[in-house]
Amino acid sequence: MAIVSINNLKVYAYHGCLPEEAMVGTNYRIDMDIHIDFEQAAIEDNLDLTADYVVIAQLIKEEMAVRSKLIETVARRIILRTRETYPKAEKIKITIYKINPPAEADLHSVSVSMEG
Numbered sequence: 001m002a003i004v005s006i007n008n009l010k011v012y013a014y015h016g017c018l019p020e021e022a023m024v025g026t027n028y029r030i031d032m033d034i035h036i037d038f039e040q041a042a043i044e045d046n047l048d049l050t051a052d053y054v055v056i057a058q059l060i061k062e063e064m065a066v067r068s069k070l071i072e073t074v075a076r077r078i079i080l081r082t083r084e085t086y087p088k089a090e091k092i093k094i095t096i097y098k099i100n101p102p103a104e105a106d107l108h109s110v111s112v113s114m115e116g
Contacts, residue, residue: 001090002039004051006032011064015071018102022067027099029109030060034082035091051086059085071096072112079116092116 009032014025034051041049063078079092095113103110 001035001037004034004036004038004053004056006030006053006056006060009057009060011061013064013074014067015064015069015074015098016102017069021102026101028064028071029097029099030064030078030094031097032056032060032078032082032092032094034086034089035093036086036089051089055085056082071098072114075112075114076116079114083116 009030011028011030012025013028014022015028016022016026034056036051038050041047059081060078063074063081066074066077068074068077075094075096078094082092083089093113093115095111097109097111099109101107101110
């Protein structure tokens with residue numbers, strides 16, 4: 001088994017429970033690992049036999065554009081869509097970081113991680 005990774009994908013989105021978050025938005029950073037057997041892809045030098053990081057990045061951006069109150073909800077949607085796109089993936093792990101969340105603290109980011 002091997003891993004195709006998306007590292008530090010930056011997206012601006014409007015998730016959050018506060019009304020201001022829906023209007024102002026904030027920066028997000030996404031990391032994702034797709035555990036998939038790409039040995040045959042490597043042997044044949046064939047992109048169709050592995051997980052295409054360009055497709056994955058686009059999928060993430062599309063789901064991040066759909067407003068949700070919880071980034072947990074967004075993480076779940078991204079995993080489900082990735083699983084639909086790459087059913088041979090054995091495991092998918094995503095971490096979504098919300099940069100500068102509205103909190104009464106000196107807080108750089110918060111994050112959620114999910115596996116599916």
